[in-house]
Each structure stands twice: as C-alpha cells, then as structure tokens.
Amino acid sequence: MKKLALIAVMAAFATPTFADDIFGTWKTIADDNGNSGHIKVAACGSKICGTLVKSFDKNGKAFKSENQGKKLMWDMVNKGGGNYGDGKVWSPDRNKTYSGKLVLSGNSLNVKGCVLGVCRSGGKWARVN
Numbered sequence: 197m198k199k200l201a202l203i204a205v206m207a208a209f210a211t212p213t214f215a216d217d218i219f220g221t222w223k224t225i226a227d228d229n230g231n232s233g234h235i236k237v238a239a240c241g242s243k244i245c246g247t248l249v250k251s252f253d254k255n256g257k258a259f260k261s262e263n264q265g266k267k268l269m270w271d272m273v274n275k276g277g278g279n280y281g282d283g284k285v286w287s288p289d290r291n292k293t294y295s296g297k298l299v300l301s302g303n304s305l306n307v308k309g310c311v312l313g314v315c316r317s318g319g320k321w322a323r324v325n
Contacts, residue, residue: 216274218244218300224307225319227289230254233261234324235268244272244280248288263288269296285309285318 222235234250246269251261272283278300285296285307294309294316307318 216244218280218305221249221324222305222321223324224321226254229289240270243283244274245270272296272298
C-alpha cells in the first residue's frame, strides 16, 4: 500500500503542465472601424484559442463591445519555432473567418488570415501580459 501511495504522489509531481509562450493577453492593431482590443490567448483543450476580453475605440477609450467574450481565434496548433496554424481567426469588423497563421517573436505576434487564397494581415499584436 505504501508503494502505491508513493507511486501516486510521484506521478502527480511528474505530470508536466505545458504553458505555451503565446499564452497571455495581446493588444490588437486597430480594425477597419478604428477599434482595437485585448485578446486573451489560452489553451482550449489540446488547441489554442483567443477571446476578446476588452475593447477600445479609435481614441483608446475602453468600451463594452458586443463581441467581448467571443472567441476571435480557435483550434490553433503550435507548429514550433514560433509558428502557429491550422486554426481559424474571425475578424469582427468584416464578419469573416480566415484560416489563421500566427508568428510569435518575443512580445510581438504577427497575425495573418487567408480565405480562398486571399490573405489579410491582422498586423502585429503587442503583449500586454
């Protein structure tokens, strides 16, 4: 019984907790309406998603957007070397969903989305925390 308890304790401490470098809150660039936001990027099961947690108007004043709390990216996968893909990115200002590609470099996240071969830059997002 003591061996079983010891194995259980060791297994609990040996189970790794994976935190991805992309996790955190990111400030987007201004969209077509001049609005920007804070996107919280976190694990969604085995994938990565991003949820709009705060919105700002073109003057930088915070406001309550109808899109707060909605996922703006989902099903992203870490491809290694700071590259992420295989997921989707939703652009609220255009109400379009794109195949997403992200490139992480330090505290900068380059966001890009493509649909039917037409790609759009989501700009470089800056890490908030």
